Amino acid sequence: MLLCAARLGLAQTTDKPSLVEQLDRSPVKLFPRWQIEPSIDCNWQFEEEQPAPAIDLGKLKSSYLTERIDEARRIVLLEANPDLNGRDESLNMLLGYLLAPPEDRMTLLAYLSAAMALGDESNAQTIWSAAQSDPSALQAVERWLVDHSPSLAEARWRERLTSAQAQNSSLFVALKGLGRIGNTEDAEAIKQWLEAESSYLPTRLAAARALGNLQSTGLEPLARDILSSDLPQPELLAISLLRRHSSSAAVKICQDLLTQDVNEETDTAAHAAAYEIIVRAAPAVARTLAMTLREHPDSNVRLAVVEHLTNLGDFAALKVQGFSLRDSNGLVRRTVRANMLKHYRQSSEAKKLVTQAIGYYLQGDFAEGAEQALVMAVKLGLNGAATRIAPLLEHAEPRVHVRAAWALQELASSDDVIALLMPEAQRLTAKIASGNSHITHDEESKAAFLFGAIGRNKYRPADEMLRKFVPKNGQLMRESTRASAIWALGRIWEGTQNQELAGQLAGRALDGDPNDPEAIIVKYTAAIAVGMIGDNGTIKRLERIPESKPLPIGYAKEWALDQL
Incomplete structure (x- = not known):
């Protein structure tokens, strides 16, 4: 049952974004060097631009009822697209139909659903009036009114709370709506449904949340009674009641819940919400609890903890966060990483702390932590960390050894470091050349990144190994690794006017065999590499490439010709 209370609407909204909201917590994309060097405005995710969807007004006003119904249903499916055309005209047409509601239920529900998808509070009265003749329509519109114009159904909802025959499904909507616009006078009726055996x-x-919305004081005794009752999920009900409370008694209830022993059978659905109440009402208590709750089994709690520590914004909070770089939840890890990167240059003590955290996790004992440490080292440009990263190429976890190769691509800056990665590059080359069908995508990516490191450092001892990737050879050497190896050769021989190598690479860029086509990314990097090597005669051969922008090879051809 999906009743997680990670976010019960407890967050306090302000015009100014919180410190957490200012962080970039997005996953880091790992690119081989050939995709970003040289910097060319080339979109490798090139897709044909799709026209914005449009509502078919002709069908919506068709004389055939089935066409009108079909288009109304299509509106519901398309409504979420912000580029949808024809919204206003369609809404006006639908509202016109609803002024004289159709007697057929299917037609009425189709028109109402489409009108609710497109409409807002300014259209609510028309939609509400049209639904009065059909119970199913009323139920659907009531749910919509909760978020758009709850006052229209307010009296109806209050009446429902006093009816002993009210159904749970309709009570749920009434309680949710009154939780939005009700007042403390509704509290007693709402409480009855919280405790009713039939609920x-x-x-x-819904009743607990409604009460919690309407009252910011005085519900602590009821919350304690529920916690000691045999009601299902008593913790979630109790914490929902206290969502706006700030008293020491409310904080104590939340704190007691969070400090109890937790095992695999513990229901933790209310724990994150309980912590957020403490964050709002007693930040100092929340800071104290963070040391233990950062290991809580519920990732929603751990995320709430690191977000609170981030929003505190001080060095002491940053120290507590370092542990969570190893968290099993990606968003928790990325939150801590982003916060540490932000603090790195703000003080010498923060710089030291972040550097120590990176060094600790580069030992590789925690795969998740090593993953983040590698990203942080690259983001901070810590070239000196390269020698500590090289051993991670042999880590058991792909998330670590692939990122280690990527980090070396970005950070390796000496032949000594390249010498450390060469054995792994040679091993992968031999495995690929053997025709082993069990080469994984991770291994291909790893090799591509290592070749990027070799190329950036112009490491000529790798020339013989890299040249194995130039011949097409039925793509035996894999497209992605060939592209990286060819780019690396271009960097290694950059500016040397090596006519022999440039000629081989031009052959790859010009390969137009329809029966055995060369890979697009290989043609692209081959053209780039020819431009890097700088042999004018060979570069001029690229004028024969038939493709032009916006195709990638068109960009590569133009760039290479610019090197003449």
């Missing part, structure tokens, strides 16, 4: 769990939760 299902969703109804009880």
Whole structure:
């Protein structure tokens, strides 16, 4: 049952974004060097631009009922697209139909659904009035009114709370709506449905949340009673009641919940919400709890902890966060990483702390932590860390050894470091050349990154190994690794006017065999490499490439010709 209370609407909204909201917590994309060097405005995810979807007004006003219904249903499917054309005209047409509601239920529901998808509070009265003749339509519109114009159904919802025959499904909507616009006078009726034996769990939760919305004080005794009751999910019900409370008694209830022993059978659905109440009402207590809760089994709790520590913004909070670089949840890890990167240059003590954290996790004992340490080292340009990164090429976890290769591509800056990675590059080359069908995507990526490191450092001892990737040979040597190896050769022989190598690479760029086509990325990097090597006669051969921009090879041809 999906009743996680990670976010019960407890966050306080302000005009100014929080420190967490200012962080870039997005995953880091790992690119081989040939995709970003040289810097060419080439989109490797090139897709044909799709026209914005449009509502078919002709069908919506068709004389055939089935066409009108089909288009109304299509509107519901398309509504989420911000580029949808024809919204206003379609809404006006639908509202016109609803002024004289159709008697056929299917037609009425189709028109109402489309109108609700396109409409807002300014259209609510028309939509509400049209639904009055059909119970199913009323139920659907009530759910919509909760977020758009709850006052229209307010009296109806209050009446429902006093009816002993009210159904749980309709009670849920009424409780949710009154939780938005009700007042403390509704509290007693809402409380009855919280405690009623006939109430299902969703109804009880809706009642608890409604009470929690309407009252910011005085519900602590009820919360304690529920916690000691045999009601289902008592913790979630109790914490929902206290969502706006700030008293020491409310904080104590939340704190007691969070400090109890937790095992695999513990229901932790309310724990994140309990912590957020403490964050709002007693930040100092939340800071104290962070040391233990950073290891909580519920990732929602751990995320709430690192977000609170981030928003505190001080060095002491940063120290506590370092542990969570190893967290099993990606968003938790990325939050800590982003915060540490932000603090790195703000003080000498923060710089020292972040450097120590990177060094600790580069030992490789925690795969998740090593993953983040590698990204941080690259983001901070810590070239000196390269020698500590090289051993991670043999790490058991692909997430580590692939990122280690990527990090070396970005950070390796001496022949000594390249010598450390060459054995792995040679091993992967031999495995690929053997025709082993069990070469994984991770191994291909790893080799491509290592070749990028070799190329950036113009490491000529690798020339013989890299040249194995030039011949097409039925793509035996894999497209991605060939592209990186060819780019690396271009860098190694950059400016040397090596006519023999440039000629071989030009042959790859010009390969137009329809029966055995050369890979697009190989043609691209081959043209780039020819431009790097700088033999004018060979570069001029690239004028024969038939493709032009926006195809990638068109960009590469133009760049190479610019090197003449």
